[in-house]
Amino acid sequence: MATVEIDTLKAVLYQALTRAGVAPNVAEVCARIHTESTRDGVHSHGIGRIPRFIDYVKRGWVDVDAIPTRVQQLGAIEVLDGHFGVGVTNALYATDRAMELAQEHGMGLVALRDTTHWMRGGSYGWHAVEKGYAAILWTNTESCMPAWGAAEQSIGNNPLVMAVPHQDGPLVLDMAMSQFSYGKLQSTRLKGEQLPIDGGFDESGHLSRDPGAIAATRRLLPTGYWKGSGLAILLDALAALLAQGRPTHAIDDVQKGSGGGSCQIFMLFDPEQLGGRDACNAIVEGIQAHLAAVTADASGRPVRWPGGSTWRNRNSVAPLDIDDGLWREVQALAL
Amino acid sequence: MATVEIDTLKAVLYQALTRAGVAPNVAEVCARIHTESTRDGVHSHGIGRIPRFIDYVKRGWVDVDAIPTRVQQLGAIEVLDGHFGVGVTNALYATDRAMELAQEHGMGLVALRDTTHWMRGGSYGWHAVEKGYAAILWTNTESCMPAWGAAEQSIGNNPLVMAVPHQDGPLVLDMAMSQFSYGKLQSTRLKGEQLPIDGGFDESGHLSRDPGAIAATRRLLPTGYWKGSGLAILLDALAALLAQGRPTHAIDDVQKGSGGGSCQIFMLFDPEQLGGRDACNAIVEGIQAHLAAVTADASGRPVRWPGGSTWRNRNSVAPLDIDDGLWREVQALAL
Structure with missing residues (x-):
C-alpha cells in the first residue's frame, strides 16, 4: 500500500x-x-x-467539452440532455439545478438523459445534505446483472441514493441493486476470502459465495433476489420516463462504455419549507438515537445508520x- | 377452501x-x-x-368518520393530516389529490400524516396506472423488523410501490423491506413447508428458513440484509420529513395498532406531459419485450416483470x- x-x-x-x-x-x-x-x-x-x-x-465515449442543455421546463421539473459530457460534472450541475428549483418550489426534480457514468452516486447525496437539502437520486445503467429468473445480464444495477440532512451526521444511503459490486468481488478474491453471504451464481447455476466464480459468470445476485430485480426494473422505467431517455436495453445498444447514454434523476427537497430545519434535525437525531439504543445481535456491535461510517471518514484528514x-x-x- | x-x-x-x-x-x-x-x-x-x-x-384506533385536511400547500406539494381516519380512503384521497396536482404541474406530491394502515400499498399503484399516471408511493410503519445488526424489532418494513402505466399491462412493483411478510410465514408454516431462502433468525440467532421459528422470534430478515435495512431507515426519515409527521420509533409510542399514526407519500407523474403517452408505452413495451427475450435460468420459466401476474389476475372474473x-x-x- x-x-x-x-x-x-x-x-x-x-x-x-x-x-x-x-x-x-x-x-x-x-x-x-x-x-x-x-x-x-x-x-x-x-x-x-x-x-x-x-x-x-x-x-471519444465521454465528450469532455459538452455541457448539459435544457430540453423541457415544467413547474418544478426540468429535463436536461447531457450530450455524453463528463458524468460527474453533469450530475453536479443537475443536483445544483434541482436545488435551485427546490428553493423556488419546495422540491425540484431534474431528469438528465444522454449522460455518462456519474461514478459514485453517493457523491451527489453528500453534496445535497451539505447544502441542507434532502434528496432521492438514481441512475439507470447498461445490463450488468441477470434479472431474477434469468441466466444472462439483462437489467442494470441502477444505484439509488437517499439522503436527509443534519449538520452533525446526515442519513445518506447509496445502494446498487446488486448485492455486491464487481469491485467487492475483486477485493474479496484478492484477499483469498469468500463473500459473507451468497453474491451470485457459479458456472453450474448454483448460488455461490466464491467471488471468482461469480465474476466469471457475471451472474451477480440482485439484492433481495426478486425484490432488487423488480426495483431495478422500475427504477429503470421511471428514469427513462422522466428523462425521456433510454431504458437499460437501449443503453446496451449505445456501446459507449459503462453508463454511456444513461438517465439520472435528481429529486431535491428543501427542509426549510417542509416543517423547518429544526424538525428535520429532530427526525434525523431521533432515528439515530433510537438505533443507538437498540439491543445488538450476536456481533455485539452497535447498530449503524446509513452514512454513519462515511461521516466519520469525511471528517478525517489522515x-x-x-x-x-x-x-x-x-x-x-x-x- | x-x-x-x-x-x-x-x-x-x-x-x-x-x-x-x-x-x-x-x-x-x-x-x-x-x-x-x-x-x-x-x-x-x-x-x-x-x-x-x-x-x-x-x-377506536381508526376513526371511521375522519376525513383528511390540508396542512400545507407548496407548489406541487400538499401535506395532509389523516386524523387517524380509514387508511384505505385516506390513501385513495391522497392518490387522487396527487393526480390533480400532477395534471397541473406535471407531478404532484401528497404527504399524508396521522393516517392508519393503507392495507396493500399496491392498490394505489394500480389505481394510479389505471388513470394513466406513473407513481412512487411509500409508507412508514411501526417497528416490525430488526435493523441490520439488531436483535430486536427496531425499523418498519416500510412498503415501497413504483408504477408505470400501460393500458395492456403496466409495470407495478409493491415491495416491503422485509424479505417475507408475516402472512407468508404463516401460509408456509400451515403447509408444513420451509421458506425457499433465509427469511429471518431463529431462537439461537442463526439465519433460518423455518417460518415458525422466525415468527416466534419476530426477527424478520430485511431484504438484501443491510441494504433493505438502510432503505427502510431512509424511507422512514423521508416520509416523516415530507409529511411533517412521525418516524417509526414515534409511531411505536402511538399504540393504535399496526400503521396507526404512520406517514405516507404519494408522488404521481403525468406521462402526457413527460414525453407523451406513446413514449411511455414504448418504454414499458420495450422493457417487457427485452425481459421476455432473455435466456431463462435453470427453472426454465420465462423472466417475469413486476405486475405481470397481478395483471392477469385482475382481468379474471373467476x-x-x-x-x-x-x-x-x-x-x-x-x-
Whole structure:
C-alpha cells in the first residue's frame, strides 16, 4: 500500500485529467469528487476509476467539452440532455439545478438523459445534505446483472441514493441493486476470502459465495433476489420516463462504455419549507438515537445508520492507503 | 377452501364494514379495495385483514368518520393530516389529490400524516396506472423488523410501490423491506413447508428458513440484509420529513395498532406531459419485450416483470378460493 496525502492525491488526479484533455475547471471538480470518494473508502469509484475514465475520454465515449442543455421546463421539473459530457460534472450541475428549483418550489426534480457514468452516486447525496437539502437520486445503467429468473445480464444495477440532512451526521444511503459490486468481488478474491453471504451464481447455476466464480459468470445476485430485480426494473422505467431517455436495453445498444447514454434523476427537497430545519434535525437525531439504543445481535456491535461510517471518514484528514499498482498507474497518467 | 364469487365477497365485506359503523360510501370503497386485493392474490391485505380492521374500529384506533385536511400547500406539494381516519380512503384521497396536482404541474406530491394502515400499498399503484399516471408511493410503519445488526424489532418494513402505466399491462412493483411478510410465514408454516431462502433468525440467532421459528422470534430478515435495512431507515426519515409527521420509533409510542399514526407519500407523474403517452408505452413495451427475450435460468420459466401476474389476475372474473375458517369469520361479522 502507498500512503498518500489527500492533497497530493487530488493534485495528481487533476494532472492526469488535464493531461487527458479535460479542461482545468472540469478537472478540478472531478479530481475533488474522485478524491472524496477515495477518502470515504469507495476506491472503486474514486482513484480506481480514473484509468477507465481516461480511457473512455480517449475513445471519444465521454465528450469532455459538452455541457448539459435544457430540453423541457415544467413547474418544478426540468429535463436536461447531457450530450455524453463528463458524468460527474453533469450530475453536479443537475443536483445544483434541482436545488435551485427546490428553493423556488419546495422540491425540484431534474431528469438528465444522454449522460455518462456519474461514478459514485453517493457523491451527489453528500453534496445535497451539505447544502441542507434532502434528496432521492438514481441512475439507470447498461445490463450488468441477470434479472431474477434469468441466466444472462439483462437489467442494470441502477444505484439509488437517499439522503436527509443534519449538520452533525446526515442519513445518506447509496445502494446498487446488486448485492455486491464487481469491485467487492475483486477485493474479496484478492484477499483469498469468500463473500459473507451468497453474491451470485457459479458456472453450474448454483448460488455461490466464491467471488471468482461469480465474476466469471457475471451472474451477480440482485439484492433481495426478486425484490432488487423488480426495483431495478422500475427504477429503470421511471428514469427513462422522466428523462425521456433510454431504458437499460437501449443503453446496451449505445456501446459507449459503462453508463454511456444513461438517465439520472435528481429529486431535491428543501427542509426549510417542509416543517423547518429544526424538525428535520429532530427526525434525523431521533432515528439515530433510537438505533443507538437498540439491543445488538450476536456481533455485539452497535447498530449503524446509513452514512454513519462515511461521516466519520469525511471528517478525517489522515493520509490514505492506496493500492501500490493503482497509484503508480495513476501517477504515470499524470506525467 | 370456500369458492366465493367476486360480487358475493364484495357484498359480504360491505355488510361487515357497515355493521361495524363504517358509513356506506366509505364501506363501498373499502369493500372494493379489499375484494380487489383478494382477487389479485393478496389475501393477507384483502379479506384476511377485515377482522383486524373491524377490531381496530371497535377499539377506536381508526376513526371511521375522519376525513383528511390540508396542512400545507407548496407548489406541487400538499401535506395532509389523516386524523387517524380509514387508511384505505385516506390513501385513495391522497392518490387522487396527487393526480390533480400532477395534471397541473406535471407531478404532484401528497404527504399524508396521522393516517392508519393503507392495507396493500399496491392498490394505489394500480389505481394510479389505471388513470394513466406513473407513481412512487411509500409508507412508514411501526417497528416490525430488526435493523441490520439488531436483535430486536427496531425499523418498519416500510412498503415501497413504483408504477408505470400501460393500458395492456403496466409495470407495478409493491415491495416491503422485509424479505417475507408475516402472512407468508404463516401460509408456509400451515403447509408444513420451509421458506425457499433465509427469511429471518431463529431462537439461537442463526439465519433460518423455518417460518415458525422466525415468527416466534419476530426477527424478520430485511431484504438484501443491510441494504433493505438502510432503505427502510431512509424511507422512514423521508416520509416523516415530507409529511411533517412521525418516524417509526414515534409511531411505536402511538399504540393504535399496526400503521396507526404512520406517514405516507404519494408522488404521481403525468406521462402526457413527460414525453407523451406513446413514449411511455414504448418504454414499458420495450422493457417487457427485452425481459421476455432473455435466456431463462435453470427453472426454465420465462423472466417475469413486476405486475405481470397481478395483471392477469385482475382481468379474471373467476370465483375465488378463500380459506374456510376466514370466510366463516367474515360472514359472521356481516350478520
